[in-house]
Amino acid sequence: MSKKEALLKAAQLKVRSGGYNNFSFRELATAVGIKSASVHYHFPTKEDLGAELAHQYTNDFLNALGEPQLLNASGINPIDAYINQFRNALLEDKKMCLCGLLGAESDSLPEKVRNETKRFFEHNIEWLEKAHAVVAPESKAAAKKNAIKTIAMLEGAMLISKAVDNNDVFELAVTELG
Amino acid sequence: MSKKEALLKAAQLKVRSGGYNNFSFRELATAVGIKSASVHYHFPTKEDLGAELAHQYTNDFLNALGEPQLLNASGINPIDAYINQFRNALLEDKKMCLCGLLGAESDSLPEKVRNETKRFFEHNIEWLEKAHAVVAPESKAAAKKNAIKTIAMLEGAMLISKAVDNNDVFELAVTELG
DNA sequence: GTCTATAATTTGATAGAC
């Protein structure tokens, strides 16, 4: 893993624990064994790092899923697969969704970071629209509404599970989603 | 309004925009016309301020609603009233729920603040359990599950509306909640 | 209750050597 990749990985953990203001260049540098000044070689400013972090997170998240049509053709319910990806983030990483946290603090984010956070949700809603359409054919408007309801419930369930420190809350909230 | 009340009000706006790390004693002091050192007279540490902020927010939130049984007796659906309180926070204040944001960054919060944030959700889930029980009699387990689903959807819908900067998302997500 | 003054630390960022 390159130093740049390691820096993004370290940053992801910090942001998913406490948001955009919860990491410093010095902390990341120490975590990967370089000096603070060297971080600026990879990311000119903190805003650049934050934007690249959210952008990569979005791509990784969607790439790990694959296309809903292909999942369905393989006998996998794409909505179940989507829920499982959120479940794993919560149970394995024991962390919030990166863009869930950034989305909540959207008002105070630097522009580039805010834009990348918005992009996460736009692309995820689009993915879920396709998923809903492929699982149970319905109107375009109904698919969009169901897509929004699905991701809203997942982000909310994650948030509250973290807040009360009890993952059962997540399971109770998402039981009837799939 | 006392200086202390004004400080909490200023802090609430900052935290609801960007989380616990998004305000400083100096900013709050300037906002209410005193000096940073004087803030420590009202709140010994930042953790104390954060905890009192979340505690007061929880009390104000529930007091504004009143008891679900009383609402129901007055011909008001308590779940609709609850949804409206979230809607107003988003449309009028144009801000996230304070404890929604704090809950998302729970892992990195000072202990007192984390505990008060947890208390917000425990009390709100309890309130919603009563509301569901009063609207449509059902098992205690079912009422609890519905309470969790309701607040998860509201927090998630709010979060995503902020992230994509479009309040229609909130309305789409909550249409079938009441 | 509020002030001045100040301490100790952390922060994002830059210049320039290697």
Added chain:
DNA sequence: GTCTATCAAATTATAGAC
């Protein structure tokens, strides 16, 4: 790519006067 050295600014917090 990484370093040393450094900076200006911001942060939480305290001591003591008024």
